[in-house]
Amino acid sequence: MTVTAILGAGVMGETLLSGLLRSGRDAGDIVVTGRNPQRVAELVERHGVRSLGNAEAAAAAQTVVLCVKPQDMEGLLDEVRDHVGPDAVVVSLAAGITTAFVESRLPEGTSVVRVMPNTPALVDQGMAAIAPGSHCTDDHLAEAEQLLSSCGRVVRLAEKHLDAVTAISGSGPAYVFYVVEAMIEAGVVLGLPRATSTELVVQTLYGAATMLKETREHPTVLREQVSSPGGTTVAALRQLDDHKVRAAFVTAIEAAAARSRQLASGTA
Ligand SMILES: NC(=O)C1=CN([C@@H]2O[C@H](COP(=O)(O)OP(=O)(O)OC[C@H]3O[C@@H](n4cnc5c(N)ncnc54)[C@H](O)[C@@H]3O)[C@@H](O)[C@H]2O)C=CC1
């Protein structure tokens, strides 16, 4: 079995790690690194994986996954530059960081894949997009695809789309949780116990998402099915339109994509 090194195992690194283990990968084939020794010890204890320094982990692995924040990427690449093997594939999860950025800081010809995953991977419902760098072979892209498919769906896209993907599915769970918080709060304002409001909202979200996925109906059709003429739903939707909530979502997601493009410098 090949070794996978997860460099900078924070939220996303542990999410990927746990997905790999659930999909049957041997813990002995996974190496993690981190800045905080206590955090690394927890990961070793919780998952039975090995821990090493960045350089040793990069040298030992055929798949090197870069899971640090975009601002920490340059420093990490400096540490591993002389240790990544010529046949290894380097997979970067960082928002904004381009394959060109990673390639330019590693030995000429290194195979790099840029990935944008999301946190629902923690429950095997992730959505990830992957894009090949300029030296990435089909085999290496397939390897990255297999890595990510251990915890959800994967699409292959040209790298020019990755900032948009970051803004939609990378950050997307946060928008959904934000709406959920607002709906729970509204239930409480209307006098529901908080636990009841939470249960109603979470199951409604789960049911609506399942309908979208299973019926494959357009969301407009599904929304119209709920909206009785002169009824309660249209009264609420009218308020959302008056408050320009739809336009706010578009503007917000444009801001996320713009921020992703800014992060490309690795210092922003
Ligand atoms: N959290 C999310 O929903 C998503 C995050 N991402 C990307 O994943 C990357 C990681 O994000 P999170 O896991 O949320 O951040 P995090 O802060 O939880 O994890 C990053 C980890 O890297 C460690 N670290 C920093 N420099 C290091 C170094 N030189 N060597 C070893 N470890 C080092 C930190 O101590 C930390 O534990 C980011 O680049 C982010 O853009 C991508 C998609 C979704």
Ligand SMILES: O=C(O)[C@@H]1CCC=N1
């Ligand atoms: O907020 C961020 O920058 C990261 C990238 C996508 C989700 N979280």
